[in-house]
Amino acid sequence: MATISSLGVGSNLDLSSLLTQLQTAESQPLVALEAKAKSYTSKLSAYGTLQSALGTLQSAAKKLSDPALFQSVTGTPTVSGILSASSADPTSSGNYSIVVSQLAQAQSAIAAGQANTTTAIGSGKVTIDFGTITGGTLDAATGKYSGAGFTADGTRAAKSITIDPTNNTLGGIRDAINAAGAGVTASIVNDGSGTPYRLVLNSTQTGEASSMRISVDGDAALQNLLNNDPAGTQNLQQTIAAQNAKLNVNGIAITSGSNTVKEAIQGTTLTLVQTGTTGLSMKANTTSVTSAINDFVKAYNSLQSTATSLTSYDADTKTGAALVGDSTLRNLQTRIRQALTTPQSGGTNDMKVLTEIGVSFQKDGTLAVDSTKLSKALETNLEGVSKLFASATGSTSGYGKQIDALVDDLTKTGGSLKVATDGVTSTIKELDEQYDAMQARVDATVDRYRKQFNQLDVLINSMSNTMTYLTQQFDAMNASSGK
Incomplete structure (x- = not known):
């Protein structure tokens, strides 16, 4: 169509x-x-x-x-920089006088120097546990104790680390310790000497009960590097001693393994920053x-x-x-x-x-x-x-x-x-x-x-x-x- x-x-x-x-x-x-x-x-x-x-x-x-x-509850110190306070318990309200005489700190120790970080040292099993160093005296120059005892912390299990040909250099030992989660961090510093490379071990927790004790079952060279018993053979040099925090709250002496102090005042957490004396007003x-x-x-x-x-x-x-x-x-x-x-x-x-x-x-x-x-x-x-x-x-x-x-x-x-x-x-x-x-x-x-x-x-x-x-x-x- x-x-x-x-x-x-x-x-x-x-x-x-x-x-x-x-x-x-x-x-x-x-x-x-x-x-x-x-x-x-x-x-x-x-x-x-x-x-x-x-x-x-x-x-x-x-x-x-x-x-x-x-x-x-808000805590307001009268002197800034010494501590802070927080609470979720209204009964903590009030005024307090606090003297912080000592801060908690973690132990640090260093091993003997090595010529480099890549030469094999030795193999064996390294065991780390923690506890409190008791009695004795500390030589500040050598960082070693004489006549001391060691009381293990029963709440923390010892940790063993295997050192073998795959990780038996200074760098390998450092990495093995860090990977083990043993409560210790390891690093290497260079002190500028003829054997400058030194293994530094730091406890990850503060407090007297976090002092390290290290035993080695293995080659002599590895033992000479790491064996360290405050009550016996000490091949490490302690540079910082483990210590508790010490404070006084309204005339009451208090110690704490951490600078985060709980329940010194009921329901309150005190975070210690430095030593000193301060008042503290806790108010809803x-x-x-x-x-x-x-x-x-x-x-x-x-x-x-x-x-x-x-x-x-x-x-x-x-x-x-x-x-x-x-x-x-x-x-x-x-x-x-x-x-x-x-x-x-x-x-x-x-x-x-x-x-x-x-x-x-x-x-x-x-x-x-x-x-x-x-x-x-x-x-x-x-x-x-x-x-x-x-x-x-x-x-x-x-x-x-x-x-x-x-x-x-x-x-x-x-x-x-x-x-x-x-x-x-x-x-x-x-x-x-x-x-x-x-x-x-x-x-x-x-x-x-x-x-x-x-x-x-x-x-x-x-x-x-x-x-x-x-x-x-x-x-x-x-x-x-x-x-």
Whole structure:
């Protein structure tokens, strides 16, 4: 069948414009579907914004639900640089006088010098254990003991290291010791002498009980290099003696194998930096609690602001936001406010409501903080404030824990916000499917119109051609008769 390359050319009719108008008319249901889908997409986006605001509130609540937040104690020394202190036990609060007379240190010892690091020394089994050097005297010049004893540390097992032809050089011995994880690190220094390369052994732990004892079962050269018993043969030169930290806290003498001293003050860790005398003020860290409570109030108010924005109505344009009249949002707000206005259970003198710490609802539904009242509550009854927000594992009391659980309930599978979100998502999917089906029908209808218009164009064009031909023939016949 003949076709027309440009619709309307054959018939001299504006069929193209007519087809466009028909297509626009047929597409009206698509416009309605698009508008409907757009409204649901806006609603889905609004639910996403709401869930984000809920997540911020939950994070703030979760922080307040942790009892550890209220147990933090800050230590402030009167003299800087001597020690630092941290505690998670409020009972450690108080003022202390501390004298640090000695820092804990790890033992270090060096072996006799070698001409190079690559010559084989000897093979054997090197055994390292640790303990305390007792009695005797230390020659500071030689770094060796006389008349001393050695008491092994029963809590640490001895470690054996095999030295064979694959690692019996000074460098190989160093690497074998480091790879063994024996509680000793090895390095090599160059002292600039004729036999400059010296193996240095350092205990990885501080304290008197971390003095090294090394025995060698093997070649004499390896024994002469490493055998070292403070109570017997000593082939190493001690350069740093193992020692405990010594301090005095409020007149009580304390020793520690480490410069990290735990429980000298109950629940407190002291980190010693240098010797000296300092006072130490241990005080509950109410600053972090204040910040957490203010963050919670900000998160709640942000949620309220988000809800207001999502339910606003513009009287001038007569248009509403995505969640105007939405029951899910309204119920969500109601449940959270009810949770925050329901008194906590507790004893007669326990805090039970937010207003007792200066947090109260305003006329517009937001929360406000009376900082003076909050500070006083934290100073006079930190434990009561803790119980208002947090509780032990297994308990459901505390506003922090309850809001955390409530948000979980709202957003989990089967929760009201999750159900509403899933419902909107499902509706959008259905509208997409309807749109695709409708689009296919519109396309088919318009294609049918186009074919019919093309046939009309061809037909009229053919008739026009026939009329022209007949006119020419009649004119010719008339002309012939006139002659």
